[in-house]
Amino acid sequence: MTGRMTGDDAIRRKIEALATTLTLPTVKRALGTLEGEHPSHRRFGSDDIMDIRPYEPGDEARRIDWRTSARNGRPMVVHRQRQVTSRVWMLMDTGREMTGSCESGEMAWQVAANGLRMFAALSLRRSDDISLVCADSASITRVPFHGGFAQFEHTLDRALERPWNHARNMDALLDYARRISDRNALIVLATDEHALGEPQLATMRTIARTHPMVVIDVATINPFVARRRAVADADTGRRLPALLINAVSASEVDTHRSYLAAQLEAELQAGGSTLMRASSSEAMFRTFVHTVSISLARTGFSTRPATVVHTRDTAGKAGDRA
Numbered sequence: 001m002t003g004r005m006t007g008d009d010a011i012r013r014k015i016e017a018l019a020t021t022l023t024l025p026t027v028k029r030a031l032g033t034l035e036g037e038h039p040s041h042r043r044f045g046s047d048d049i050m051d052i053r054p055y056e057p058g059d060e061a062r063r064i065d066w067r068t069s070a071r072n073g074r075p076m077v078v079h080r081q082r083q084v085t086s087r088v089w090m091l092m093d094t095g096r097e098m099t100g101s102c103e104s105g106e107m108a109w110q111v112a113a114n115g116l117r118m119f120a121a122l123s124l125r126r127s128d129d130i131s132l133v134c135a136d137s138a139s140i141t142r143v144p145f146h147g148g149f150a151q152f153e154h155t156l157d158r159a160l161e162r163p164w165n166h167a168r169n170m171d172a173l174l175d176y177a178r179r180i181s182d183r184n185a186l187i188v189l190a191t192d193e194h195a196l197g198e199p200q201l202a203t204m205r206t207i208a209r210t211h212p213m214v215v216i217d218v219a220t221i222n223p224f225v226a227r228r229r230a231v232a233d234a235d236t237g238r239r240l241p242a243l244l245i246n247a248v249s250a251s252e253v254d255t256h257r258s259y260l261a262a263q264l265e266a267e268l269q270a271g272g273s274t275l276m277r278a279s280s281s282e283a284m285f286r287t288f289v290h291t292v293s294i295s296l297a298r299t300g301f302s303t304r305p306a307t308v309v310h311t312r313d314t315a316g317k318a319g320d321r322a
Contacts, residue, residue: 008106008110008114008281011114011281011282011285012114012117012153014285015114015117015118015121015285016121016149018118018121018122018289019121019122019124019125019149022122022125024125024126026296027122027125027126028126029295029296030122030292030295030296031122031123031126031186031295033295033296034186034212034214034274034291034292034295035086035184035186035212051078052065052068052076052077052078053076053077054072054074054075054076054077055069055074055075055076055077056077063077063078064076064077064078065077065078086126086128086129086184086185086186087128087129087130087131087182087184087185087186088119088120088123088128088129088130088131088185088186088187088188089130089131089133089177089180089185089186089187089188090116090119090120090130090131090132090133090188090190091133091135091173091176091177091187091188091189091190092109092112092113092116092132092133092134092135092159092160092190093109093112093135093136093168093170093173093189093190093191093192093195094109094134094135094136094159094160094162094164094166094168095135095136095137095164095166095167095168095169095170095195096136096164096165096166096167096168097167097168097192097194097195098112098164098168098191098192098218099164100192100194100220100221101220101221102218102219102220102221102279102280103221103279103280104279104280104281104282104283106280106281108192108218108220109160109164110281111218111278111279111280111281111284112190112191112192112216112218113156113160113190114281114284114285115188115190115216115218115276115278115284115288116132116156116188116190116216117152117153117156118284118285118288119188119214120149120152120156121149122292123186124148124149124152130145130152131145132145132152132155132156132159133173133176134159134160135168135169135172135173135176136166136167136168136169137166137167137168137169137172138166139166140169140172140173140176141159143155143156143159168191168195170191170195170196170200171199171200171203173189174189174200174203174204174207175203177189177207177211177213178203178206178207180211183210183211184211184212185211185212186211186212186213186214187207187211187212187213187214188213188214188215188216189213189214189215189216190216190218191215191216191217191218192217192218192219192220193217193218193219193220193257193260193261193277194220196215196217196264201264201267204267204268204271204273205267205270205271208268208271208272208273209271212272212273213268213271213273213274214273214274214275214276215264215268215273215274215275215276216276216284217261217264217275217276217277217278218277218278218279218284219257219261219277219278219279220279221279222250222253222254222257223245223253224245224246224249224250224252224253225245225250261277265277274291276288276291
């Protein structure tokens with residue numbers, strides 16, 4: 001059992017500061033662009049048009065406004081700011097594979113959880129309804145949550161106080177996401193880089209056709225990089241023999257992981273979804289700020305430039321698991 005999270009107070013303070021520093025219009029624009037602005041189906045709901053421009057290759061087809069396009073004689077993309085409460089589904093992979101270590105010394109589930117906190121901080125600022133779902137091979141549980149950000153943190157911490165002795169079941173978690181009936185709900189999926197293969201990508205393509213989606217992808221430590229510490233497999237607990245740790249194997253693993261990450265990003269972008277990949281909570285925070293800044297730039301909304309994103313961090317502590 002991993003126990004309660006410790007050592008991430010600084011990151012939590014940064015998350016809280018980000019949510020309180022950004023103005024509500026900024027939060028709405030940032031999240032709205034990540035989601036793909038959509039009209040409200042609620043009675044008396046209204047939408048303010050933020051931007052109208054010609055369709056460009058790479059734009060999502062669902063953003064085309066056909067009436068505006070007919071008037072202009074060519075496809076036009078309309079960005080709208082929603083004026084009603086929406087729903088965010090946060091799906092957390094809680095399989096034992098998520099106890100794998102990152103280069104920062106954190107476990108993958110800790111980085112993933114902080115990624116969810118970042119979205120929760122902004123979503124709750126916008127008065128969204130949040131649903132938290134945790135899943136492994138033994139169960140899929142929707143965790144009840146009502147309240148503000150402090151209550152969300154407490155709920156998430158309690159949900160992650162678990163033995164972590166069941167394998168992941170990504171297919172079941174994605175099937176849960178596919179069955180979410182609210183087509184306008186944002187889906188935030190938190191897992192690690194080893195969870196998503198071609199079968200899962202096919203399901204994610206289906207989900208992305210009907211729902212805006214963000215994937216929090218945690219990069220774990222490369223076990224073949226020579227370090228003065230023991231590295232064990234997160235699933236079996238077996239330690240990697242020292243004779244296998246060498247620069248050639250480490251380079252091959254890095255190359256393979258980079259290829260898979262690029263493939264995942266291309267798949268998600270093609271479906272209009274967003275990938276946030278990092279190997280530590282600090283790097284995830286920078287990635288989040290960078291992503292929000294880009295989304296604001298797309299709407300012509302100015303903000304301070306984000307720090308350049310780096311997803312590789314310093315070495316972690318002894319006894320980590322990959």
